[in-house]
Amino acid sequence: MPELPEVETVRKALLSLVGKEIESIDIYYDKIVEDKEGFQKNVIGKTILDMKRYGKYLLFELENGYIVSHLRMEGKYFYSENKPILLPHIHVVFRFHDSSVLCYQDVRKFGRMMFKKKEELYQTKPFIDLGIDPILCKEIEIWRIYDKIRKKHIPIKTILLDQSILCGLGNIYADEVLYASHILPTREGSSLKLEEVEAILNQSRIILSKAIEYKGTTIRSYTSSLNVKGEYQQFLMVHTKNICPFCMKTLEKKKISGRTTYFCKECQK
Numbered sequence: 113m114p115e116l117p118e119v120e121t122v123r124k125a126l127l128s129l130v131g132k133e134i135e136s137i138d139i140y141y142d143k144i145v146e147d148k149e150g151f152q153k154n155v156i157g158k159t160i161l162d163m164k165r166y167g168k169y170l171l172f173e174l175e176n177g178y179i180v181s182h183l184r185m186e187g188k189y190f191y192s193e194n195k196p197i198l199l200p201h202i203h204v205v206f207r208f209h210d211s212s213v214l215c216y217q218d219v220r221k222f223g224r225m226m227f228k229k230k231e232e233l234y235q236t237k238p239f240i241d242l243g244i245d246p247i248l249c250k251e252i253e254i255w256r257i258y259d260k261i262r263k264k265h266i267p268i269k270t271i272l273l274d275q276s277i278l279c280g281l282g283n284i285y286a287d288e289v290l291y292a293s294h295i296l297p298t299r300e301g302s303s304l305k306l307e308e309v310e311a312i313l314n315q316s317r318i319i320l321s322k323a324i325e326y327k328g329t330t331i332r333s334y335t336s337s338l339n340v341k342g343e344y345q346q347f348l349m350v351h352t353k354n355i356c357p358f359c360m361k362t363l364e365k366k367k368i369s370g371r372t373t374y375f376c377k378e379c380q381k
């Protein structure tokens with residue numbers, strides 16, 4: 113599943129779309145696009161001014177608002193300058209004035225796309241429920257995050273996955289961040305100290321920045337599109353691993369929020 117670094121990698125690859133005018137959109141699977149008619153009405157004839165990202169969301173900036181796209185499990189974009197893209201599971205096709213084409217492929221059909229006016233983006237779902245993007249939000253008052261986390265009586269791994277306090281971390285990077293912060297993923301939010309919350313934020317920034325530098329992680333559950341292959345998998349410490357690289361003990365594997373979580377009982381407290 114793409115997390116913040118993988119989505120950032122897709123964003124950078126899609127920067128070549130800036131300046132292109134959307135001539136038409138074909139939607140073959142209605143559920144992927146929220147309010148299909150409204151979406152087409154708002155988007156056709158508009159020019160892509162910029163490609164942005166917040167958390168795991170891609171934002172195609174237009175004159176009148178944003179196309180908001182979430183890739184969920186397996187959503188991928190494919191771009192072609194002039195040749196048709198012949199692939200299975202293509203659900204949305206954007207055609208541009210210069211004859212180039214962008215296709216959205218999604219084998220499992222969990223991805224979602226919608227149009228949001230600029231003024232309503234942060235006032236409505238899904239953005240109203242999103243927490244802080246640790247890469248984009250430079251000035252964060254740590255006590256605000258601490259205050260929210262300490263009210264939660266659920267595992268810190270679950271808190272990180274739910275995106276409402278920090279956003280961008282998914283299963284892979286949440287495991288890596290908690291390992292680097294020496295915090296057990298099973299610890300309740302309410303048990304965390306201020307300095308532990310600070311460690312989570314700092315490690316999130318360090319790990320996500322490095323993963324962006326290496327174009328994300330390519331493991332069996334996620335491969336990127338647009339001919340970009342992530343290489344951060346060589347830096348993974350615990351996720352999908354068997355042995356702790358620090359103490360050499362066998363790592364624990366446990367389901368938390370339905371997601372397989374890797375951690376070291378010795379090094380994480």
Ligand SMILES: [Zn+2]
Nearest residue numbers: 356359376379
């Ligand atoms: Zn260890």
